[in-house]
Amino acid sequence: xxxxxxxxxxxxxxxxxxxxxxxxxxxxxxxxxxxxxxxxxxxxxxxxxxxxxxxxxxxxxxxxxxxxxxxxxxxxxxxxxxxxxxxxxxxxxxxxxxxxxxxxxxxxxxxxxxxxxxxxxxxxxxxxxxxxxxxxxxxxxxxxxxxxxxxxxxxxxxxxxxxxxxxxxxxxxxxxxxxxxxxxx
Numbered sequence: 001x002x003x004x005x006x007x008x009x010x011x012x013x014x015x016x017x018x019x020x021x022x023x024x025x026x027x028x029x030x031x032x033x034x035x036x037x038x039x040x041x042x043x044x045x046x047x048x049x050x051x052x053x054x055x056x057x058x059x060x061x062x063x064x065x066x067x068x069x070x071x072x073x074x075x076x077x078x079x080x081x082x083x084x085x086x087x088x089x090x091x092x093x094x095x096x097x098x099x100x101x102x103x104x105x106x107x108x109x110x111x112x113x114x115x116x117x118x119x120x121x122x123x124x125x126x127x128x129x130x131x132x133x134x135x136x137x138x139x140x141x142x143x144x145x146x147x148x149x150x151x152x153x154x155x156x157x158x159x160x161x162x163x164x165x166x167x168x169x170x171x172x173x174x175x176x177x178x179x180x181x182x183x184x185x
Contacts, residue, residue: 003061003075004052006044010068013041019161032064032076040070053078090121090149099127099146100139107135116147 011022013031023041032040042064043070053060064074112130114144119125128142 003063003090005063005065008042008044008071011041011043018035091152093150095145101134101136102139117148119148121151
């Protein structure tokens with residue numbers, strides 16, 4: 001398996017605002033996970049990382065170069081890279097990241113290429129839609145979805161409580177009564 005060397009810096013875990021700031025500065029926020037260790041937040045140079053990883057397919061090991069002792073010379077397997085694909089406002093939603101197959105050891109596929117470019121909102125790709133190499137049989141259900149494009153969700157603003165609505169409605173009524181009362185006196 002090919003090993004890439006990538007320079008990373010430690011970062012403080014923070015809010016979405018800090019992650020947006022990092023992205024504007026040309027950096028990518030990330031997290032290094034491991035067994036029996038605490039997750040370590042990190043940041044990578046977007047240009048360097050993209051140029052080294054963009055054309056690669058399948059699994060690759062990454063050796064981290066850093067001044068931080070928590071990150072220096074750690075070897076990691078890139079498990080997941082998240083990109084939101086927007087097509088007509090839709091959001092690409094990965095559902096399954098692994099599938100179980102049965103084959104001889106030398107026939108184990110390094111990866112499955114899932115083409116999502118033609119998907120529209122509401123479309124999905126199922127395990128049965130994947131072309132299988134010769135000698136490889138899927139063990140999972142063929143109708144299980146791998147990825148879907150879902151419509152964006154819009155969060156509605158909270159409606160005022162009943163007390164606030166009643167208070168607003170009561171103000172005009174009080175003013176009208178005062179006008180009527182002033183005319184009768």
